[in-house]
Each structure stands twice: as C-alpha cells, then as structure tokens.
Amino acid sequence: GAGVSQSPRYKVAKRGQDVALRCDPISGHVSLFWYQQALGQGPEFLTYFQNEAQLDKSGLPSDRFFAERPEGSVSTLKIQRTQQEDSAVYLCASSLEAGGHEQFFGPGTRLTVL
Amino acid sequence: EDQVTQSPEALRLQEGESSSLNCSYTVSGLRGLFWYRQDPGKGPEFLFTLYSAGEEKEKERLKATLTKKESFLHITAPKPEDSATYLCAVHPGRSYIPTFGRGTSLIVHP
Numbered sequence: 225g226a227g228v229s230q231s232p233r234y235k236v237a238k239r240g241q242d243v244a245l246r247c248d249p250i251s252g253h254v255s256l257f258w259y260q261q262a263l264g265q266g267p268e269f270l271t272y273f274q275n276e277a278q279l280d281k282s283g284l285p286s287d288r289f290f291a292e293r294p295e296g297s298v299s300t301l302k303i304q305r306t307q308q309e310d311s312a313v314y315l316c317a318s319s320l321e322a323g324g325h326e327q328f329f330g331p332g333t334r335l336t337v338l
Numbered sequence: 339e340d341q342v343t344q345s346p347e348a349l350r351l352q353e354g355e356s357s358s359l360n361c362s363y364t365v366s367g368l369r370g371l372f373w374y375r376q377d378p379g380k381g382p383e384f385l386f387t388l389y390s391a392g393e394e395k396e397k398e399r400l401k402a403t404l405t406k407k408e409s410f411l412h413i414t415a416p417k418p419e420d421s422a423t424y425l426c427a428v429h430p431g432r433s434y435i436p437t438f439g440r441g442t443s444l445i446v447h448p
Contacts, residue, residue, distance in 0.1 A: 228381070255434065259438075264440070265440055265441075266342075266425055266427075266438030266439050266440045266441050267382070267425075267438045268438070269435050269436070269437075272434060272435060274434075279434070280433070280434070280435060282435075283435075315381050315382075317381070317382075322434060325370075325387075326372060326384040326387055327372075327382075327384065327436075328384065329374075329381030329382045329383070330381050331379070331380055331381050332380075332381050
C-alpha cells in the first residue's frame, strides 16, 4: 500500500555541508509533521504543516533548519551547515485531518554528520 | 509544559508472561492519548487512540486503558513478535503538537 515514504534512508554528511531530506506523505493527508529522534528517545517535534501552510516551527533547533511544503503534498527538510549534534533520525508523519488524529510515520532518514 | 513519562524503560518477559507498560502524563486539556509501536530501523506504527478517562481499546494481545493521569498498555500472553519499543504520546487540547514519551523497550523471549 501507499504509505509515507522518505528519502534518502541514510545520509552521511561532512560537517558544514547542506542536506535536504524528502518526505512523501499519504495522498490527501492534510497534516504533515517532522520529528527528530535521537537513539533511545521518543520523537521530538520539529515543525507542522497544514496543507502548504507552516503553522508551527517552534521545534526547529536553530535557523540552520528550514522546512517547506510548497504544494501541500511533498515536504523537504533542509539543514544548512550541518553540525555533529544534528546526527539523528528524522521522521516524517502525515495525518488525514488537522488536529489530534493518529499519525502515519515514514521509515525515517538516518543522518550522520562526520 | 506537557510531560509524558513511560515506565519501565526496558522490560524483558518470557513468552506467555503477561505484564503492563505505564504512561504517566501531565497535559493542559487532553485531546487524545496515542500508543505507537516502533520496530528497530522503522517509523512508529499507530496502535490506539484514547480520548477520555475510563476508555479502553483492545487489539489482539494488547489492551490500552486511560485514567486522568496515566495510561496502561496491557500485554496478555506475549509472543516474541511483540518485541518492540512502545511509545506513548499526548495531544493537548490547545494545539496540534503531540508530546512523546521516551518509550518502553520490550523484549519477549521464546
């Protein structure tokens, strides 16, 4: 079935490089979330889109992090000038409607910054 | 600030040995409490949503319950394929942003 997909699944970057992580949500899903998950931790909220509107970006760690969803479907999380502390799994999730519904997660992108 | 605490952090069971996982929470106006299962190298997979105290949901060997302060995930006669990390998340009434706990890592030995 067509679930949430993310690419690449693995990314190794040298410190200072820019990276772009892609999320393809389930077709027709209004809500899209990005999370950061460190080893042994639960997902930490980064940002939330309702269709193409970014309604909350309070979880983005710094201004090096930028997310967009220009047509209300595919979303990209961009990290500029990567640092070692950016190493984590980045999860994308989509939800059919806005607000308080179950989320469908992608497999994540594991980012390693050397 | 919304908080979710899951216990224990890790749990080892023998196949058939029933147990419970705990999720304690503080939230301003609960919109919903969610349980997810996460296998290594994969994203979380939705299990249950609970909306109000006293509510219960069941699926195969799993049963989730909710009070005003905590939720339990009861596992009856677990099998090795139930081994995974179980995550709890709360959605506050005032926003769309959930807060996740750190999860309970469950290992079921055959």
